[in-house]
Amino acid sequence: MVAQNIGFAIIATIMVIAAIRVVTTSNVVHAALWLVVVLAGVAAQYILLAAEFVAVTQVLVYIGAVMVLFLFGTMLTRSRIGVNSGLNNRYSNLGIPVAMVLFAAMSLALADSFGTEKLPSDGSLVTTQQISDQIFGPYLLPFWALSFVLLAAVIGAIVLARKD
Amino acid sequence: MLVNQFLFLAALLFCIGVYGVIARKNAVLVLMSIELILNAVNLNFVAFAFAMETQDGHTFALYIIAIAAAEVGVGLGLVLLIFRNRRTISLDDLSEMKG
Secondary structure, eight states: OHHHHHHHHHHHHHHHHHHHHHHHOSOHHHHHHHHHHHHHHHHHHHHHTTOHHHHHHIIIIIIIIIHHHHHHHHHHTTOOSSOOOOOBOTTGGGHHHHHHHHHHHHHHHHHHHHTTOBOOTTOOOOOHHHHHHHHTTTTHHHHHHHHHHHHHHHHHHHHHHSOO | OBHHHHHHHHHHHHHHHHHHHHHBOBHHHHHHHHHHHHHHHHHHHHHHHHHHTOSHHHHHHHHHHHHHHHHHHHHHHHHHHHHHHHSOOBGGGOOTTOO
16 A cells, blocks of 8 residues: 555656646647656556556557647647747736635545545456446447547548648 | 545646646647646546446546547647638637627
8 A cells, every 4th residue: 555655646746747847838849748747647547546448548549649639730830849938828827826726625625525535455457348348338328429529520620621 | 545645636637727728828738738637537537436446437537538539639620720821829819709
């Protein structure tokens, strides 16, 4: 248990620092690369929570596909690669109190409702078979809907980005 | 491990994402902040699934990952279109619909 807590603390610290860098750095490509660190940290937390399939999907879809999309978007919109001022709003400091108040409210609610509730210490690994039984069993209808959403998104992205 | 340590981490990631959405002007960076928010929600789902020893949270997390991929695809398509027509992706300059 102690080893898991130490691992959690190290990964969480790295994730929070990287997330703050994503929203404060003045270089779009650096922001994308810091986002990779956050997403990899989330995948590591999934493994800590015995969710191996979700962790693998996170690495494949987010770090593999979504990051490539972001880097392409950065490249094609010719955001100047390199230090780039003017990425923030005029009123960007307004975001700090908003985020602080939101975090304070969430912390109060969490501390109040979950306190020191413990995770099960002998949690079993969720296998891919169990997840597929879920997806193709009770959650089949949302899975179909999701397929149509993806199809519509693919067609929509092609139509939007086409020349002419 | 406590349930709360994961929930606090997710709350912190969520708030950082909200700050990014408010503070950033570049549309690509706003989309990145939205990814932070979605990941925070996913972390909550998986933490609750582990705490209650079910698999439903994993299914929801997978669906959210798929939706996020679709959202980024369409979002970046829109950003490219705006850039092609306006030569800028600064969200402050897109104010035609302001009353």
